[in-house]
Amino acid sequence: MKSDAAFSAAPLKGLGGPLRSSEPARAPPAPAVHLLEEAADLLVVHLDFHGALQTCERAWQSLASPAPAEEPGGASLEVKCSLCVVGIQALAEMDRWREVLSWVLRHYQVPEKLPPKVLELCILLYSKMQEPGAILDVVNAWLQDPDNQGLPEYGALAGLHLQRVLLPLGRLSEAEKLVVGSAAFGEEQRLDALRAIHTARQQQKQGESSCQEAQKLSQEGSFSKKFLSLLMLLRRLWDSALSHFLSLSFKKSLLAALILCLFVVRFDPASPSSLPFLYQLAQLFHRIWKATIARLHQLPLRD
Structure with a gap:
């Protein structure tokens, strides 16, 4: 004043x-x-x-x-x-x-x-x-x-x-x-x-109309923020699972892949014709397993 x-x-x-x-x-x-x-x-x-x-x-x-x-x-x-x-x-x-x-x-x-x-x-x-x-x-x-x-x-x-x-x-x-x-x-x-x-x-x-539109946009923005937060959470979970999987040793990963392949060959009847490599690999493992079992039976038993 x-x-x-x-x-x-x-x-x-x-x-x-x-x-x-x-x-x-x-x-x-x-x-x-x-x-x-x-x-x-x-x-x-x-x-x-x-x-x-x-x-x-x-x-x-x-x-x-x-x-x-x-x-x-x-x-x-x-x-x-x-x-x-x-x-x-x-x-x-x-x-x-x-x-x-x-x-x-x-x-x-x-x-x-x-x-x-x-x-x-x-x-x-x-x-x-x-x-x-x-x-x-x-x-x-x-x-x-x-x-x-x-x-x-x-x-x-x-x-x-x-x-x-x-x-x-x-x-x-x-x-x-x-x-x-x-x-x-x-x-x-x-x-x-x-x-x-x-x-x-x-x-x-x-x-008043502008205020109502602003409130509507604010509500939509709030929903978008919640959806984005959910996506970010899923992404963090995926990254965590992927990093955990990649942190396993190479041997364990290879063993897991072989077991998965064996299950596929075992339970899929069409696999011998469509997957010859996996079939041959399964046969090889089967022979190794039989040879190991036979050697164990030939060992002498001691009192």
Whole structure:
């Protein structure tokens, strides 16, 4: 907020006119007016934001005391509004913008009594900080108050509430109800607002469709990952079995191959004609086996 020069200058537009100490006053200035001028100087000239906020608090305390008979009520309301403007700016510059709404309501008690300028600054501040939901209930209460609906600023605040709060929050039904049911919008303004709501609704549907497609792709990706994991597991098992088989000695492997060949020759009747080499090999092993058995029978037996 300290680097936002445009926002810093905007709230101080209401501090000109009779609030400047260099201009002659038509009536003796009240203590609150002096404190308001001091707070504005601390904020703009000295950049003492904490001091400006403390001075606004002292001014509010002076306004809480019984007002002099010569002080008009309208002047007091204008001073209160200007004090709020300075206080909002000081809190924003100190990066304490989240305290703005509670600080303002502490002095005005109810949202319906907020001055239009103060409410406008709150909407701009919270929408700029991307937290329009914090101001939603306050603005709704202010717009629904019958006393505020006759103010000349009502239409501008309703449009600002539509653009900066309802549409960013996706409250499209509330926005449509506000546009159709309020006399604050002219015919052309109402058509523009309805177009904006229609566009926001289309974007919302597209976003929901994209979200569903992303979820579907995520599910498919999860299945693919599980399938790949299964394939990797099978591959590791195959590699393990193959490495174990290859780790056997050459003799054992050869013996296993010969035994397999003997089984094939033994149990396959067509093998003698189709596999002559294996048949001859089997005959050779059979002769060796008979010779070995015969030699064992010829050995003399000893007691």
